[in-house]
Amino acid sequence: MPGASVISETWLWAGWAAAAAPFAAFVLILFLLRRRPGAAAAVSLAAVATSMVFALCLLVCCVDMETPLRSVVTWMISGDTVISAGVHLDGLSLLMLAVVCGICLLVQVYSLGYMAGDPGFARYYAFMSLFAGAMIFLVLAPGLVQLYIFWELVGLSSYLLIGFWFEKFSASRAGKKAFVMTRLGDVAFLAGLLLLLVRGGVMDIAALSNGAAGLSSGMITVSAVLIFGGVIGKSAQFPLMTWLPDAMEGPTPVSALLHSATMVAAGVFLIARMFPFFSQSDAAMTFLLAVGTVSMLMSATMAMVSRDIKQVWAYSTISQLGFMLMALAAGGYFAGVFHLFTHAGFKALLFLCAGMLIHAFHSNDMFVIGQGGARGLKIPMLCMAVGAAALSGIWPFSGFASKEAVLATLVSLENPAWLIAGLAGVFLTAYYTFRLVFIIVFPAGRGQTRAEDPARGVAYAYGAMAWPVILLAFATLVLGFLAAPIRHWLAAGAGAHEAVHGPAWLAPLSLGLVFAAIAVAWVEFGRKNASQTGFVERVRVVAELFARRWYLDDIWGWAVSRLLDRGAAEACRQADNRVIDGFVHSLAGAAVASGRVLARGHRVMIQARLMIMFAVVFGLTCIMLIWG
Amino acid sequence: MIVPYTHVILLASLLFLTGMICTVLRRNLIMLLLGLEIMLNAAAVAFVGAGLHLQQIEGQAAALFILAVAAAEVAVGLALIVCIYRQTGTLDPECIESDVCELE
Amino acid sequence: MSVYSIFFYLIAALMILSTALAVTRKNMVHAVLFLVISFLASALLFFLLGAPLLGILEVVIYAGAIMVLFLFVVMMIRIRATEGSGFLLWHYLGAGGLSALYVAACLLLVRHSGPGTGAPMPAAVAAPADFGLYLFERHWLGIEIVSLLLLVALIGVLHLGLSPAGQRSGKGGPY
Numbered sequence: 001m002p003g004a005s006v007i008s009e010t011w012l013w014a015g016w017a018a019a020a021a022p023f024a025a026f027v028l029i030l031f032l033l034r035r036r037p038g039a040a041a042a043v044s045l046a047a048v049a050t051s052m053v054f055a056l057c058l059l060v061c062c063v064d065m066e067t068p069l070r071s072v073v074t075w076m077i078s079g080d081t082v083i084s085a086g087v088h089l090d091g092l093s094l095l096m097l098a099v100v101c102g103i104c105l106l107v108q109v110y111s112l113g114y115m116a117g118d119p120g121f122a123r124y125y126a127f128m129s130l131f132a133g134a135m136i137f138l139v140l141a142p143g144l145v146q147l148y149i150f151w152e153l154v155g156l157s158s159y160l161l162i163g164f165w166f167e168k169f170s171a172s173r174a175g176k177k178a179f180v181m182t183r184l185g186d187v188a189f190l191a192g193l194l195l196l197l198v199r200g201g202v203m204d205i206a207a208l209s210n211g212a213a214g215l216s217s218g219m220i221t222v223s224a225v226l227i228f229g230g231v232i233g234k235s236a237q238f239p240l241m242t243w244l245p246d247a248m249e250g251p252t253p254v255s256a257l258l259h260s261a262t263m264v265a266a267g268v269f270l271i272a273r274m275f276p277f278f279s280q281s282d283a284a285m286t287f288l289l290a291v292g293t294v295s296m297l298m299s300a301t302m303a304m305v306s307r308d309i310k311q312v313w314a315y316s317t318i319s320q321l322g323f324m325l326m327a328l329a330a331g332g333y334f335a336g337v338f339h340l341f342t343h344a345g346f347k348a349l350l351f352l353c354a355g356m357l358i359h360a361f362h363s364n365d366m367f368v369i370g371q372g373g374a375r376g377l378k379i380p381m382l383c384m385a386v387g388a389a390a391l392s393g394i395w396p397f398s399g400f401a402s403k404e405a406v407l408a409t410l411v412s413l414e415n416p417a418w419l420i421a422g423l424a425g426v427f428l429t430a431y432y433t434f435r436l437v438f439i440i441v442f443p444a445g446r447g448q449t450r451a452e453d454p455a456r457g458v459a460y461a462y463g464a465m466a467w468p469v470i471l472l473a474f475a476t477l478v479l480g481f482l483a484a485p486i487r488h489w490l491a492a493g494a495g496a497h498e499a500v501h502g503p504a505w506l507a508p509l510s511l512g513l514v515f516a517a518i519a520v521a522w523v524e525f526g527r528k529n530a531s532q533t534g535f536v537e538r539v540r541v542v543a544e545l546f547a548r549r550w551y552l553d554d555i556w557g558w559a560v561s562r563l564l565d566r567g568a569a570e571a572c573r574q575a576d577n578r579v580i581d582g583f584v585h586s587l588a589g590a591a592v593a594s595g596r597v598l599a600r601g602h603r604v605m606i607q608a609r610l611m612i613m614f615a616v617v618f619g620l621t622c623i624m625l626i627w628g
Numbered sequence: 629m630i631v632p633y634t635h636v637i638l639l640a641s642l643l644f645l646t647g648m649i650c651t652v653l654r655r656n657l658i659m660l661l662l663g664l665e666i667m668l669n670a671a672a673v674a675f676v677g678a679g680l681h682l683q684q685i686e687g688q689a690a691a692l693f694i695l696a697v698a699a700a701e702v703a704v705g706l707a708l709i710v711c712i713y714r715q716t717g718t719l720d721p722e723c724i725e726s727d728v729c730e731l732e
Numbered sequence: 733m734s735v736y737s738i739f740f741y742l743i744a745a746l747m748i749l750s751t752a753l754a755v756t757r758k759n760m761v762h763a764v765l766f767l768v769i770s771f772l773a774s775a776l777l778f779f780l781l782g783a784p785l786l787g788i789l790e791v792v793i794y795a796g797a798i799m800v801l802f803l804f805v806v807m808m809i810r811i812r813a814t815e816g817s818g819f820l821l822w823h824y825l826g827a828g829g830l831s832a833l834y835v836a837a838c839l840l841l842v843r844h845s846g847p848g849t850g851a852p853m854p855a856a857v858a859a860p861a862d863f864g865l866y867l868f869e870r871h872w873l874g875i876e877i878v879s880l881l882l883l884v885a886l887i888g889v890l891h892l893g894l895s896p897a898g899q900r901s902g903k904g905g906p907y
């Protein structure tokens with residue numbers, strides 16, 4: 001049918017265009033518009049809006065197609081291995097594309113207000129465009145090589161954005177930390193890729209998924225675990241999780257973007273994208289389940305004692321990513337991906353609200369914000385409440401639907417420990433979320449609230465920041481009811497038949513846990529004359545453990561200083577001094593000495609030497625032919 | 629049907645011998661370099677002949693690389709010769725050698 | 733004896749003759765011109781042996797570029813035809829011994845050569861497109877290395893060409 005092929009051709013071009021537009025904006029801003037912030041923002045917004053329009057068109061028109069659309073050009077041929085680049089459109093990538101474009105667009109609009117007057121305004125928008133473009137190409141990648149390239153590009157642009165205020169030492173340090181820690185995981189990822197390439201010779205995700213590579217099961221497990229290394233780095237899972245809270249040094253819209261749809265989502269997206277491949281190995285999936293569970297619980301405990309509003313959301317991001325990985329590892333393709341989408345929405349919402357509060361009160365400390373009179377700012381507070389409810393998983397917000405799907409997947413596992421861990425995570429999530437909300441809404445010195453404080457908050461650029469927040473809050477309300485169509489679209493790609501709703505006791509149980517947690521938070525932080533110290537903070541050792549992030553940073557620091565600085569570097573230095581230098585010195589001495597000897601021979605004429613050389617060569621030929 | 633392989637090799641070896649004699653017996657650096665070129669060309673002929681004999685394209689690839697290396701070698705060699713001529717005023721290998729000997 | 737073999741022997745005779753003439757000329761311009769003839773003949777030989785691309789490259793690079801470069805240098809230096817009047821006797825003796833050794837090596841090689849080398853070879857042609865594809869599929873690294881080599885040669889020649897100018901202005905030295 002020629003008509004259909006023409007139409008699909010059009011859609012593929014739309015996919016290419018959606019991905020290319022932000023890149024074009026990046027180049028344009030970087031080379032032409034660096035001195036003109038207004039034009040730069042306009043170009044960047046136009047590019048992302050273009051991508052958004054294309055993404056929506058694609059989503060509306062081809063999301064329920066039977067087979068994925070692919071447009072692939074051969075990039076490299078080496079021997080039998082063909083490495084291709086292109087776009088791959090199926091349910092997962094289209095939905096993800098829409099989410100990425102939507103959140104990028106909203107964050108960029110929000111940044112108009114948040115970043116107004118910053119000296120690096122144009123640079124900021126250039127990097128934002130690069131970020132968006134890299135993520136879109138990553139989402140659309142049909143092969144692992146393209147995915148890896150844009151994976152690194154996402155890492156690079158997040159490094160640039162986290163260290164955006166590079167004149168601040170802590171910011172540049174946080175950028176470096178993010179870059180190096182994610183790179184640590186990427187090394188494993190690259191090793192996994194090379195292993196697949198050498199053993200299987202196939203880099204195409206579809207081919208890997210349907211087992212065309214002909215890999216043995218042990219090889220699949222090894223390469224899958226190596227690739228998980230990259231996911232652990234990028235999605236900030238245990239033990240590489242500590243870069244994410246430090247990444248708060250960047251501008252708040254960057255954090256919103258980083259935490260919702262782009263950087264950390266890339267890791268989960270990779271798992272979802274290669275889900276059929278990974279499901280071939282039970283051992284790898286169990287490993288992933290354990291990693292997700294550990295990081296989910298650990299970061300939730302860290303969030304319980306933090307005073308920094310952005311850090312709480314950062315820990316909760318790690319925790320929620322752990323949830324997604326648990327769901328995916330337990331075989332819940334739809335649950336994991338759906339939670340990724342809903343989380344992208346409400347986490348962006350929470351960060352943008354936090355950004356408005358920080359912008360208004362010039363502090364990250366939630367106690368300071370609360371006492372400054374944050375309850376006077378209606379829009380951010382209301383939207384934050386919506387986001388918090390979604391994060392805790394209260395009906396009818398989107399978090400409820402996705403979290404229930406995740407728990408339903410965990411129920412289906414044989415070992416009940418995973419489910420218990422998941423329920424504990426739900427409890428902790430609701431606790432720390434509402435701890436934050438209560439601290440801000442009911443500050444301790446509530447009796448003598450200063451009346452002029454809300455007026456102070458009105459002074460900032462409200463419009464550009466308020467609208468994205470309201471839109472996101474609306475999306476958070478609606479998204480939960482779209483579970484069925486999203487499941488249908490995703491199922492075209494994966495063919496997973498899994499439970500969306502668990503047994504009847506599950507939803508009441510989790511809701512009960514949530515409300516119990518809220519009640520605990522209310523007793524400790526919300527009610528009049530509350531002590532405003534959590535039950536964890538009463539036990540000094542545990543509080544210290546949680547506040548210091550389970551000493552993970554110290555362990556890493558110790559490892560780096562001991563193993564790298566003192567161990568490896570010292571060994572290298574010794575080896576350099578003794579072995580290499582000694583070898584070179586003796587070599588030089590030998591060369592000089594033999595040079596003196598040979599110099600005598602050199603005084604013979606050039607052609608005589610030539611003759612000797614020829615004679616040796618032919619003599620050797622004769623000898624080899626006679627006795628060889 | 630073309631000639632036997634041995635005839636091609638014979639041709640190449642004769643060319644090589646000519647080049648070798650040229651390098652060894654001419655008292656002129658430029659001629660020495662010419663001799664080198666003749667020898668390289670002989671090797672290329674042998675490679676192409678062997679490629680045809682074994683019905684493999686590999687021989688031609690080797691000949692192509694010989695061509696490229698010869699071009700680089702000639703460029704550097706001639707530049708060196710020009711340099712030497714500017715400094716010593718002669719192209720006779722023996723005189724150059726004796727010059728160097730004097731300088732030491 | 734097919735027409736191809738007649739061509740081959742004609743070309744071979746031309747090559748050997750012109751090379752021998754080139755090697756023995758006193759005047760270097762003549763020597764270079766004879767060598768051009770020899771290289772043109774070897775280009776014909778490449779055509780005959782089924783390597784048209786190499787034949788063209790031989791004309792372009794060897795007979796064209798390299799020989800013209802020689803001609804330039806010969807013209808530029810304008811050396812008087814005062815080649816040294818020969819060598820000592822032991823040098824000629826050494827050269828004779830070397831040639832004998834070479835012939836011995838060749839004869840040994842012929843004795844050790846594999847089967848089928850005496851039979852006439854079948855004609856075959858590697859089309860330039862096939863050859864190019866093969867080259868870039870199998871030998872892309874070699875191509876890169878050779879191009880790097882050419883670049884290095886270029887830089888080296890530039891350096892060699894520039895250095896005397898600097899020395900002339902300075903106090904001058906052997907190198």
